[in-house]
Amino acid sequence: MDINAYIASGVLELYVAGALSEKENAEVYALIQKHPEILQEVLEIEAAVVKLTSSTSQRNNLHILENVKKELGFDGNDTKVVSLVKPKYNWITYTGWAASIVLAFGLLWTVNQNKQLQTDIQVAETQQSLLETQIENSKNSLAEANTLITVLRDDNIARIPLAGQGNFANTYAKVYWDKNEKRIFLDAQGLPDPPEGKVYQVWSLKLSPLTPTSLGTIDNFISDNNKIFEIENSNESEAFGITLEPAGGSETPTMEFLYTLGVVAS
Structure with a gap:
């Protein structure tokens, strides 16, 4: 599978937007679990959507409401009941988002734990090496000291x-x-x-x-x-x-x- 081509296809943007079918959502979710690159792209898309939403949420949206009422045939006095249509997408869409976030945190935690473990191992190995060197130096120093004492006390030297x-x-x-x-x-x-x-x-x-x-x-x-x-x-x-x-x-x-x-x- 060409990961870069898949990312560039626009499928992930539709996944984040909730515009895919249940089967398609399930397929994307499976790929997120398998490919960290796809997970990263989904997270970046979600972050961009959140940022865009927050930057526009404070604007005056009254004109949008008026246009919707007009399209539905409302006037200032009428009250009409609009039948509710079952949403096209069910819980799997939101489950996919939540799962991707949980998976991302899990991956980050695992990476951090591995780094910490490697650091601890390196520190332990360094400390052991230093201790072994100190012990060896102490042995050598003691041997040298004994040799020098013998030399200094020898009248034939x-x-x-x-x-x-x-x-x-x-x-x-x-x-x-x-x-x-x-x-x-x-x-x-x-x-x-x-x-x-x-x-x-x-x-x-x-x-x-x-x-x-x-x-x-x-x-x-x-x-x-x-x-x-x-x-x-x-x-x-x-x-x-x-x-x-x-x-x-x-x-x-x-x-x-x-x-x-x-x-x-x-």
Whole structure:
């Protein structure tokens, strides 16, 4: 069935006006229940009729009454009885209107309920996801804390302070080097947040001759609250340094942006 063609046929206007037969009314009513587009069109037609009626109901209609009396053969003195004719349309016309309105409210209520249910489900899923993330973060934080405590208490862990250099004399950091596990823990609390497009890069250094080896960039510096980073280091390091480099890092350290440097005690 072509819904648009049916709507454009004018049948729905006749339905609202009560100008269809009982069979036709029943057919339209069945289509209203089946097709939301037809229901919407009927509601819009009814709204237009109500609006039009309200806008003209206050006008003076005496001339219409006079014309009717004239057509019926009344004069000012005669009284005539006009036989009543059984209305052409029975209750099904009005039932169709009432049913369409009830159906419309039902559809709107169902849509609203579905939207509310979907919203409630999304909120519940988001809350569950946040809770799971918080629990996981708590587990990770606890594990990290226990690891750091172990490192700080271990006398075999080398502690190398990194002092500020040149224009960055007010910066500082500290390296805890676990040679057995071939890793360092970098405490970078004394470094400011890097500017946009820049990252800190950590270097392992051999001093004679000076040979830098990159230990990687700290890409999550800003988002990490405690500013302690675990970094693999299998080098025979004699010093450690931190430079500010473009995002992605550099092959060699940019010495004019050397923030901190510390020599491993012999």
